[in-house]
Amino acid sequence: MKNYIYILLASSVMIFSCQEEKAKPKVKYTGKVSKSLQKDTTKLEVVDLPIQFEGSNVLLYAIGNLTVGDINKKGNYESASAYEGVSGFQVSNSMENEITGYLQNLKFQEIGTDSLHILTDKVMLIERVSYVKSNKTLVYVLSDADTNQDGLIDSNDIKSLYISTELGKNFTKISTELQELIDWKHIESANKIYFRTIEDANKNGEFDKKDTIHYHVVNLKDNKVSEYFPL
Numbered sequence: 001m002k003n004y005i006y007i008l009l010a011s012s013v014m015i016f017s018c019q020e021e022k023a024k025p026k027v028k029y030t031g032k033v034s035k036s037l038q039k040d041t042t043k044l045e046v047v048d049l050p051i052q053f054e055g056s057n058v059l060l061y062a063i064g065n066l067t068v069g070d071i072n073k074k075g076n077y078e079s080a081s082a083y084e085g086v087s088g089f090q091v092s093n094s095m096e097n098e099i100t101g102y103l104q105n106l107k108f109q110e111i112g113t114d115s116l117h118i119l120t121d122k123v124m125l126i127e128r129v130s131y132v133k134s135n136k137t138l139v140y141v142l143s144d145a146d147t148n149q150d151g152l153i154d155s156n157d158i159k160s161l162y163i164s165t166e167l168g169k170n171f172t173k174i175s176t177e178l179q180e181l182i183d184w185k186h187i188e189s190a191n192k193i194y195f196r197t198i199e200d201a202n203k204n205g206e207f208d209k210k211d212t213i214h215y216h217v218v219n220l221k222d223n224k225v226s227e228y229f230p231l
Contacts, residue, residue, distance in 0.1 A: 025205030026158055027147040027178060045104070051094045052111075053131040058166045060129075061107040061116070062099060064091025099129040102155070108168040119168045125153050134188050135220045136166045141181060144173070148205075161195055163223065174218055174225050180207050193218040 043065035050059035066089060092101035103126040106119040128141040140162040147158040161175040161184060175181055175197050184195035194217050201212040218225050 025148055026156065026180060026207060027200060027205055028149045029203055029205070030149065046089055046091060047107070048090060048092050050109070051092075051099060053097055053133070053166075055133045056131060056136065056166050057111050059109045059111060060099065061109070062092035062101060062103050063105040063107065064101055064103045066091065097131040097133060100127065102127065103129075106168060108166075110167060117168055119164070120171055123153055125155065125157075127155065127159070131166070132186050132193075132220070135191065137220060138164045138166060138168070139184065139186070139193065140164070141184075147178065161197075163193070163218070170223075172223065174223070175216070176214070179214060182213070191220045193220065 045063065045065055048062040048064070050061055052059055092099050092103060094100075104124070106126065106129065108117045108119070109115065122144065124142050124144050126140055126142040130139045131137075132139060141159055142162060143153050143155065143157040144160050144162075145157060146153050148156055150156070158178060159181045160173055161181050162171060162173050164171040174193075175195065176199075179197035179199045182196040182198055184193055186193050194215070197214045197216065198207045199212045199214060200207060202210050204210075215228050215230055216225055217228055
């Protein structure tokens with residue numbers, strides 16, 4: 001009987017937590033100007049060791065935050081990485097032609113030079129960086145604004161799509177403001193990037209079946225973005 005009560009209580013807590021989490025909107029339309037975001041002094045900013053994509057002549061340095069104060073049993077700082085179980089001073093995960101994590105910025109260094117070039121001076125949360133080898137282009141999935149007005153730019157805000165050169169130059173937003181990125185794909189034979197976004201058409205702060213899906217294509221020859229209508 002006691003075990004049954006414990007299970008019932010635990011289930012109630014889980015249901016309540018899920019309802020609370022679901023209620024948090026991606027975007028608010030209050031018309032208020034978001035407050036300036038303050039640097040989180042509880043975080044330690046670090047840079048990972050350089051990453052080189054195959055076929056690129058550029059080194060990438062991923063910049064992220066670690067939680068300061070709590071040191072685990074191995075004597076390392078607790079990581080604020082995007083992935084559970086990743087500890088130590090690593091803030092990114094790299095694989096073939098892709099970097100993932102919760103990153104604040106990136107720096108670039110052309111091999112054979114000593115100078116470093118920073119991607120942006122704006123506050124952002126970069127979750128994914130992909131290298132389009134055939135065009136030497138970087139594609140970014142990131143949050144660039146506090147769209148839910150909770151005082152933070154984090155994974156609860158709208159995700160946007162950006163591109164740049166492999167050196168981080170011409171860093172440009174190609175998705176539309178206040179439209180959530182669904183997915184994207186590079187078609188090498190067409191030298192184009194296709195992507196989908198969803199617009200909160202009914203302005204209820206959530207993305208659901210009542211909203212509008214937009215289809216876009218980017219010609220990598222001139223980075224021109226246009227909308228197409230497959231339906």
